[in-house]
Amino acid sequence: MNNTDLPLWRQRLKASHSKEGKLASNRWIQLANVSKNNQPRVRTVVFRGWLDNSTMLIYTDKRSEKYIDLESNNNIEVLWLFFKTKSQYRFKGKVYELDDNDKYWDNLLDRSKDQWFWPSPGKKIDNNNTISSIDNRLLKPNNFSVLKININEVDLLKLEKPLHKRYIWKKTDNWRCTEVNP
Numbered sequence: 001m002n003n004t005d006l007p008l009w010r011q012r013l014k015a016s017h018s019k020e021g022k023l024a025s026n027r028w029i030q031l032a033n034v035s036k037n038n039q040p041r042v043r044t045v046v047f048r049g050w051l052d053n054s055t056m057l058i059y060t061d062k063r064s065e066k067y068i069d070l071e072s073n074n075n076i077e078v079l080w081l082f083f084k085t086k087s088q089y090r091f092k093g094k095v096y097e098l099d100d101n102d103k104y105w106d107n108l109l110d111r112s113k114d115q116w117f118w119p120s121p122g123k124k125i126d127n128n129n130t131i132s133s134i135d136n137r138l139l140k141p142n143n144f145s146v147l148k149i150n151i152n153e154v155d156l157l158k159l160e161k162p163l164h165k166r167y168i169w170k171k172t173d174n175w176r177c178t179e180v181n182p
């Protein structure tokens, strides 16, 4: 996709991202949601790329708490912080399961695939529980999940001198940029 076809916030994000360099941690984002009992939840996940202009992809385990919680409330906020440009992006959106995720599984490195064969995340360690089926990474396990995050609002705060800058973009407003007080 041509850079100028992207919404302005995507162009800004791309610029911030490329300034950070090649560290794996540049793709660590924080995903927040609301649990079934109405409690806030937040954790780090790896950003796995864009499906389209405003849809991010992440991978997770269907046995995890977040997956179960998101089934009953798919509203999320994602936070992505870029150190070099002192830019904080907050994305509001909704999460959906990507039905056909075979190619994402096939493209994962073997060492990344392994964790989907580990025992259930969050359950008490059972030392008798051996890690099974790990040799068969060709078969995609049922607990592998690719989630789409459909972004509908972006809030960028840039720490600049003398004044910080803050911009809001809304999908319902055709991604028009509104500058607001920081």
Ligand SMILES: Cc1cc2nc3c(=O)[nH]c(=O)nc-3n(C[C@H](O)[C@H](O)[C@H](O)COP(=O)(O)O)c2cc1C
Pocket (backbone or CB within 6 Å): 028, 041, 042, 043, 044, 045, 046, 047, 058, 059, 060, 061, 064, 065, 066, 067, 121, 122
């Ligand atoms: C650097 C880093 C990257 C992570 N990436 C992912 C990820 O891509 N997907 C994921 O489900 N969990 C990832 N995790 C683990 C989550 O932060 C979290 O501990 C786990 O998913 C269980 O969360 P839950 O109980 O809220 O579902 C990552 C953790 C760290 C520290």
